[in-house]
Amino acid sequence: MAREMIRQGGRTARIQKEVHQATRALLAEIERGELTVPMIAERAGVPPSTIYRRWGDLAQLLADVAVERLRPIADPDDTGTLAGDLDAFVVQYAEEMSSPVGRRLLRDVLADGETDTSATKCCRFTYDHLEVIAGRALCRGEAGFDVGQAIDRVFAPIVYHILFGDRDVGPEFCRQLLTTVEFGGLRAAA
Amino acid sequence: MAREMIRQGGRTARIQKEVHQATRALLAEIERGELTVPMIAERAGVPPSTIYRRWGDLAQLLADVAVERLRPIADPDDTGTLAGDLDAFVVQYAEEMSSPVGRRLLRDVLADGETDTSATKCCRFTYDHLEVIAGRALCRGEAGFDVGQAIDRVFAPIVYHILFGDRDVGPEFCRQLLTTVEFGGLRAAA
DNA sequence: AACGCTAACGCAAATAATTTGCATTTAGTC
DNA sequence: GACTAAATGCAAATTATTTGCGTTAGCGTT
Numbered sequence: 001m002a003r004e005m006i007r008q009g010g011r012t013a014r015i016q017k018e019v020h021q022a023t024r025a026l027l028a029e030i031e032r033g034e035l036t037v038p039m040i041a042e043r044a045g046v047p048p049s050t051i052y053r054r055w056g057d058l059a060q061l062l063a064d065v066a067v068e069r070l071r072p073i074a075d076p077d078d079t080g081t082l083a084g085d086l087d088a089f090v091v092q093y094a095e096e097m098s099s100p101v102g103r104r105l106l107r108d109v110l111a112d113g114e115t116d117t118s119a120t121k122c123c124r125f126t127y128d129h130l131e132v133i134a135g136r137a138l139c140r141g142e143a144g145f146d147v148g149q150a151i152d153r154v155f156a157p158i159v160y161h162i163l164f165g166d167r168d169v170g171p172e173f174c175r176q177l178l179t180t181v182e183f184g185g186l187r188a189a190a
Numbered sequence: 191m192a193r194e195m196i197r198q199g200g201r202t203a204r205i206q207k208e209v210h211q212a213t214r215a216l217l218a219e220i221e222r223g224e225l226t227v228p229m230i231a232e233r234a235g236v237p238p239s240t241i242y243r244r245w246g247d248l249a250q251l252l253a254d255v256a257v258e259r260l261r262p263i264a265d266p267d268d269t270g271t272l273a274g275d276l277d278a279f280v281v282q283y284a285e286e287m288s289s290p291v292g293r294r295l296l297r298d299v300l301a302d303g304e305t306d307t308s309a310t311k312c313c314r315f316t317y318d319h320l321e322v323i324a325g326r327a328l329c330r331g332e333a334g335f336d337v338g339q340a341i342d343r344v345f346a347p348i349v350y351h352i353l354f355g356d357r358d359v360g361p362e363f364c365r366q367l368l369t370t371v372e373f374g375g376l377r378a379a380a
Numbered sequence: 381a382a383c384g385c386t387a388a389c390g391c392a393a394a395t396a397a398t399t400t401g402c403a404t405t406t407a408g409t410c
Numbered sequence: 411g412a413c414t415a416a417a418t419g420c421a422a423a424t425t426a427t428t429t430g431c432g433t434t435a436g437c438g439t440t
Contacts, residue, residue, distance in 0.1 A: 201388075202388065240388080
C-alpha cells in the first residue's frame with residue numbers, strides 16, 4: 001500500500017472495502033495479466049484516480065489485497081499434540097500456498113517493490129502462528145521448539161519450491177521436512 | 191520472455207543485446223518504479239512497439255534481463271576441498287542476492303507471471319552449480335552430498351529471508367545453515 | 381550466390397492507462 | 411456545531427500500450 005491509512009471511518013473505509021472486494025471478484029474471473037486498475041475502479045464504483053491516489057499502482061493494490069487474504073482468521077487448529085498441530089499446519093500451509101491462487105498471492109506480495117512491508121507482514125503471520133503452536137506445546141508440558149529453525153527447515157523450502165516451481169510440495173515432502181526440526185529445547189533466539 | 195526466440199542471428203540478436211544493455215544501464219541510474227518501456231526503447235534505439243512485440247510487457251523484459259544477469263559465467267571457485275567450495279559459494283550467493291541489486295533481480299524473476307520458465311531457469315543455476323561442486327568432491331575422493339537437501343537446508347532459507355526481508359543473511363548465518371547438511375552418502379534422489 | 385518464405389521490424393494511428401489540477405465532500409478534533 | 415486537512419470526484423492532459431500495414435532481413439533451399 002502506498003501509505004498507512006490515516007482515516008478509519010465512513011467513506012474512506014467503505015471505499016477500501018469495495019475496492020478490495022472488486023479486486024478479489026475480478027481475480028476470480030479473469031487472468032492476472034488482464035486485470036487493470038480502471039476495471040477494478042468500475043466494478044467498485046469509484047473513479048480510477050481514487051485507486052491511483054490511495055494505492056499508487058496495480059502492484060501495490062494487489063499486494064495489499066493479498067496480505068489481507070493471507071492474514072489468518074483464527075489460531076491454528078488444536079489437535080491435542082505438538083506433532084499433530086505442526087503436521088496439520090504445515091500440510092495445510094503447503095496445500096494453500098501451492099495452489100494457483102496461493103502462488104499468485106505469494107507473488108503479488110513479493111512484487112510490491114515500494115515498501116516491503118507487505119512481505120514482512122505476510123511472513124510474520126507464519127511466525128506468529130508457529131509461536132502459538134509452540135506456546136501451546138509448552139502449556140501442555142510438551143517439549144518446545146525454535147520457531148526460527150522451523151521456518152528455516154520447513155517453511156522456507158516449501159515456499160522456495162512453490163515460488164520457483166521446481167518440484168511439488170505434497171504432504172510427504174512436508175512431513176519429511178518436519179522430521180528435521182529439533183524438539184526439546186526452550187525457545188531459543190533465531 | 192514472451193516466446194522462445196526463433197531467429198538467432200543478425201538484427202534480431204543485435205536488438206536483443208541492445209535492449210538488454212539499455213535496461214541494465216537504466217536500472218543502474220533510476221528507480222525500478224520509474225522505469226518504462228518507452229524509456230528503454232529510446233535508449234536502445236528501437237521503437238517501443240518492438241519491445242512490446244518481443245517481450246510482452248515490462249515485467250517479462252525485466253525477468254528476461256534478470257535471468258541473464260543471474261546466469262553464472264563460470265563454474266564455482268575450486269578451493270581444493272568440498273567444505274571450502276560450499277562455504278565460498280554459499281557466502282557469495284547470499285551476499286550477491288541480499289544486495290539491493292540481487293533482491294531486485296530475484297523479485298523481477300518471480301514477478302514474471304506469464305511463464306514461470308524464468309524462475310525455474312534461475313533456480314536451476316543454483317542446482318547445477320551445486321552439482322558441479324558435488325561432482326568435484328567425488329572426484330577428489332571426498333564424501334558427496336545430496337544437492338536437493340542442500341537447496342532445502344541452505345539456499346531456501348537464505349532466499350526466504352531475502353525475499354521477505356525479515357532477517358539478515360550474513361556469513362555466520364550461512365555457515366550455521368551449512369552445518370545441517372549431511373555429507374557422506376552418494377548423491378541421492380531429491 | 382540468388383530465391384522465396386516468413387519472422388521480425390519500423391512507423392504511425394488508435395486505444396487505453398496514468399497523472400494532475402481543482403472544486404467538493406467528509407472524517408476527526410476542538 | 412465549526413474548523414481543518416485528508417480523501418474524493420471529475421475532467422483534462424499526459425503517457426503508455428496496442429494494432430494495422432508496408433518493409434527489411436534471417437534462414438533454408440536451390
